Amino acid sequence: MRKPVSKIIRIIRNLVLFFFISSILAVLIYRFLPVYVTPLMVIRSVQQVVSGEMPTCKHTWVSFDKISPNLPMAVIASEDNRFAEHNGFDMIEIKKAMKENEKRKRKRGASTISQQTAKNVFLWPQSSWVRKGFEVYFTFLIELCWSKERIMTVYLNSIEMGKGIYGAEATAKYKFGTTAAKLTKGECALIAATLPNPIRFDSAHPSQYIKRRQSQILRLMRLVPKFPPVDKEQPTKKKKR
Numbered sequence: 186m187r188k189p190v191s192k193i194i195r196i197i198r199n200l201v202l203f204f205f206i207s208s209i210l211a212v213l214i215y216r217f218l219p220v221y222v223t224p225l226m227v228i229r230s231v232q233q234v235v236s237g238e239m240p241t242c243k244h245t246w247v248s249f250d251k252i253s254p255n256l257p258m259a260v261i262a263s264e265d266n267r268f269a270e271h272n273g274f275d276m277i278e279i280k281k282a283m284k285e286n287e288k289r290k291r292k293r294g295a296s297t298i299s300q301q302t303a304k305n306v307f308l309w310p311q312s313s314w315v316r317k318g319f320e321v322y323f324t325f326l327i328e329l330c331w332s333k334e335r336i337m338t339v340y341l342n343s344i345e346m347g348k349g350i351y352g353a354e355a356t357a358k359y360k361f362g363t364t365a366a367k368l369t370k371g372e373c374a375l376i377a378a379t380l381p382n383p384i385r386f387d388s389a390h391p392s393q394y395i396k397r398r399q400s401q402i403l404r405l406m407r408l409v410p411k412f413p414p415v416d417k418e419q420p421t422k423k424k425k426r
Contacts, residue, residue, distance in 0.1 A: 264377070374402040
């Protein structure tokens with residue numbers, strides 16, 4: 186009787202070890218390498234096939250310096266004002282959400298950009314306590330192993346921004362006929378305005394609601410700290426005579 190029990194324990198132990206080793210390795214690899222495909226891209230493609238549609242996945246990875254500096258500012262203003270300050274979890278927003286949800290019928294979340302990045306790259310979209318648990322784990326890992334700039338780079342390259350469209354470069358091309366580097370401040374604010382539901386809302390053809398959101402985000406972009414933070418100016422060298 187002990188042998189089957191010990192065998193089960195050994196299998197569980199090996200599975201747990203495999204999960205921790207593989208997840209840490211994946212996070213370390215993505216610290217340096219581009220993320221070309223995510224679970225959400227695969228899930229959406231399968232959903233399209235099941236519904237009888239031709240699967241489409243428009244996605245092109247670009248480095249942070251090839252994305253308009255207005256886009257990270259827009260998503261910070263819209264999604265996560267304290268992104269540069271927190272350690273992956275915004276306790277101020279979590280407390281506010283918990284207090285508001287006591288009176289609201291429709292609950293609101295307080296997910297940070299770090300949490301959304303962890304979900305987009307390593308997990309599945311359907312919300313559950315199990316996924317939330319894994320989300321906390323992966324958020325902790327990427328905050329530990331990646332810089333804030335890297336988290337933002339992966340976020341802007343992997344997030345769903347339209348039907349079959351993922352990331353800043355594909356959005357710029359198929360929505361605005363330009364590149365991620367040339368997106369204007371207004372276009373970036375429109376993209377950020379649609380992120381809560383990019384399938385329902387179209388940044389290329391914004392509704393009045395999205396235009397109002399765009400105006401709010403443009404105002405907030407002037408208030409949130411610049412990202413990435415500007416280094417203090419180095420003392421100027423004296424010119425040689």
